[in-house]
Amino acid sequence: MTATSTSPEITIEFHESPVSDADRIKALETPGFGKIFTDHMVLARWTADKGWHDAKVTPRRPLELDPASAVLHYAQEIFEGMKAYKADDGRILLFRPEENARRFAQSAARMAMPAVPEELFLKAVEELVRVDKNWIPSGDASLYLRPFMFANEAFLGVRPAQEYIFCIIASPVGAYFKGGAKAVSLWVETTYTRAAAGGTGAAKCGGNYAASLVAQAEAAKKDCDQVVFLDAAEHRWVEELGGMNVFFVMNDGSVVTPPLGGTILPGITRASVIVLAKEKGLRVDERPYSFEEWQADAASGKLVEAFACGTAAVLAGIGLVRHAAGEFKVGDGQTGKLTTELRQQLVSLQKGVTNDERGWTRRVL
Numbered sequence: 008m009t010a011t012s013t014s015p016e017i018t019i020e021f022h023e024s025p026v027s028d029a030d031r032i033k034a035l036e037t038p039g040f041g042k043i044f045t046d047h048m049v050l051a052r053w054t055a056d057k058g059w060h061d062a063k064v065t066p067r068r069p070l071e072l073d074p075a076s077a078v079l080h081y082a083q084e085i086f087e088g089m090k091a092y093k094a095d096d097g098r099i100l101l102f103r104p105e106e107n108a109r110r111f112a113q114s115a116a117r118m119a120m121p122a123v124p125e126e127l128f129l130k131a132v133e134e135l136v137r138v139d140k141n142w143i144p145s146g147d148a149s150l151y152l153r154p155f156m157f158a159n160e161a162f163l164g165v166r167p168a169q170e171y172i173f174c175i176i177a178s179p180v181g182a183y184f185k186g187g188a189k190a191v192s193l194w195v196e197t198t199y200t201r202a203a204a205g206g207t208g209a210a211k212c213g214g215n216y217a218a219s220l221v222a223q224a225e226a227a228k229k230d231c232d233q234v235v236f237l238d239a240a241e242h243r244w245v246e247e248l249g250g251m252n253v254f255f256v257m258n259d260g261s262v263v264t265p266p267l268g269g270t271i272l273p274g275i276t277r278a279s280v281i282v283l284a285k286e287k288g289l290r291v292d293e294r295p296y297s298f299e300e301w302q303a304d305a306a307s308g309k310l311v312e313a314f315a316c317g318t319a320a321v322l323a324g325i326g327l328v329r330h331a332a333g334e335f336k337v338g339d340g341q342t343g344k345l346t347t348e349l350r351q352q353l354v355s356l357q358k359g360v361t362n363d364e365r366g367w368t369r370r371v372l
């Protein structure tokens with residue numbers, strides 16, 4: 008490892024033996040999702056006396072933790088998910104990264120962790136993307152970035168830790184769902200819930216995902232792609248999927264999505280879809296939508312499309328909904344017209360194909 012250059016707050020240590028060009032090019036042909044990783048990562052430390060320090064881009068390697076490290080016991084951990092896209096003309100773009108920085112700080116506040124200043128977050132993301140630029144695939148694939156932070160104090164008392172590590176890793180990714188643009192199937196979970204009022208549902212913390220896995224496994228057993236959670240109090244109101252927000256498209260042209268009330272993640276794709284839908288002149292209702300209403304609307308034909316959305320999958324049409332008492336199709340069971348249009352619009356913005364009038368993209372290279 009050799010330190011070869013320094014930016015104002017982030018040291019860059021280049022890998023001495025990165026993956027060879029031939030192996031990297033081969034790996035980028037079929038990246039899958041979250042299976043391969045770039046040569047470098049970001050690391051920074053926080054201590055109560057020094058605040059954030061020692062921020063660097065450094066060769067990716069295993070982290071050594073004390074067995075008493077607080078994260079291993081009390082799960083003080085948060086993360087983000089975002090992507091770097093390669094435009095056809097070679098520009099490298101991030102999509103609304105300031106929103107990820109903001110949400111990371113909000114997640115940190117909920118978990119009694121120190122905030123990573125927005126400037127440090129953005130700079131760290133950009134430096135890693137620049138250093139690992141050869142790992143950014145072109146075409147439909149992109150470089151998934153995973154900033155995360157965890158408590159790393161060796162102490163077994165239950166209180167906010169006094170030491171933290173902020174890290175970013177990067178992984179070239181292709182389509183999130185194996186079926187590509189094919190509509191996905193959902194399992195409606197009525198036993199396990201994801202988040203309750205006053206809990207951590209709006210924070211992107213690892214614990215939320217740990218709590219969702221048994222339901223996701225149930226969905227897989229029922230041959231469904233994803234689980235959809237209902238609210239914890241009444242098991243009645245649609246909340247979100249294990250890793251995506253959800254939208255319903257009605258035959259009068261209006262769009263419904265569950266409101267942000269602290270129990271669902273405020274998705275950046277969700278926020279973007281709301282803007283794009285409103286710009287198309289559609290009415291967007293952020294309101295509670297019950298599972299009974301969903302079934303009735305699907306049966307009557309009022310519901311013409313439904314889709315899930317998030318950074319990983321962008322927009323995915325929902326074709327089939329399975330539940331304890333049966334199953335039903337949404338529309339004709341295929342990805343709908345509005346879903347396809349909105350997906351295309353978002354992808355074109357992210358890939359720099361269409362003009363970015365809203366200032367949503369940030370050029371890194």
Ligand SMILES: Cc1ncc(COP(=O)(O)O)c(C=O)c1O
Nearest residue numbers: 250251252272274275276317318
């Ligand atoms: C639980 C959950 N909901 C929604 C989303 C969508 O959020 P975003 O659009 O910011 O990726 C995600 C993905 O990160 C998620 O994990």
